[in-house]
Amino acid sequence: MIRVEGLEVSYGETQSLWDVNLEVDRGEAVAVVGSNGAGKTTLLNAIVGMLRPRKGQILFDGHRLIGLSPHQVVRLGIAYVPANRELFPQMTVLENLELGAYCNIREKGPLLGFIFRLFPRLEERKRQFAGTLSGGEQQMLAIARGLMSRPKALLLDEPSTGLAPLLVQEMYRQLQQLRDEGLTILLAEQQVPTALSFTERAYVLxxxxxxxxxxxxxxxxxxxxxRAYLGVA
Ligand SMILES: Nc1ncnc2c1ncn2[C@@H]1O[C@H](COP(=O)(O)OP(=O)(O)OP(=O)(O)O)[C@@H](O)[C@H]1O
Ligand SMILES: [Mg+2]
Structure with a gap:
């Protein structure tokens, strides 16, 4: 479903990705793991059209993604949950969710029903400002907003960052439910054991x-x- 071939990305003079090849099959969950500065975010940003690679190819469902804008990538069926979540703190939970449905506004009703079944806490808090939610609830909202575009694939950057261990477990249970419904998942994580336990395949950057x-x-x-990532001597 997603195929990255010979990808090279530079920021000015500094090159951050070198000949990266990666594949994600339909319905698969795949992790990109690695420490600080390894290039995980750069890779996800390149896939979703936020960075222009200097070399390589990115295919999604047979479409070439390089050169498309982020909103064109969303329309093709990829939703992205960035590490900083990019919620609108002064808007309500419901308003944040509605923004996620901007490209299929007619389906908003059924989509909200689906999302509130998956995240009942968001329904309880739907009139609350997003900025007043706990860290875990904000991450749920960021994922839920991505789902409002009815994606075929969900890309997540460091979804467990800033969450207490119990909330990390809860979030991964919810991601598992989405997988069970057939969603394809590509996630970047520094928490290597967590990411490897959740996914079928992984790439170490x-x-x-x-x-x-x-x-x-x-x-x-x-x-x-x-030795490098699991703290084993
Ligand atoms: N906007 C930028 N301008 C210049 N260099 C950048 C920029 N963003 C990232 N880099 C550099 O690119 C390399 C890869 O960074 P990236 O953020 O992709 O790593 P990461 O694996 O996501 O790290 P982290 O786990 O800290 O999020 C690093 O050397 C970083 O300093
Ligand atoms: Mg990163």
């Missing part, structure tokens, strides 16, 4: 290069992954 890739359960057992 280091300094802009894919150093390792494979089944997540194999990577969890890989000695170099254990």
């Amino acid at each position: 280091e300094n802009g290069w894919v150093r390792l890739s494979g089944k997540s359960k194999d990577l969890l057992e890989d000695p170099s992954v254990k």
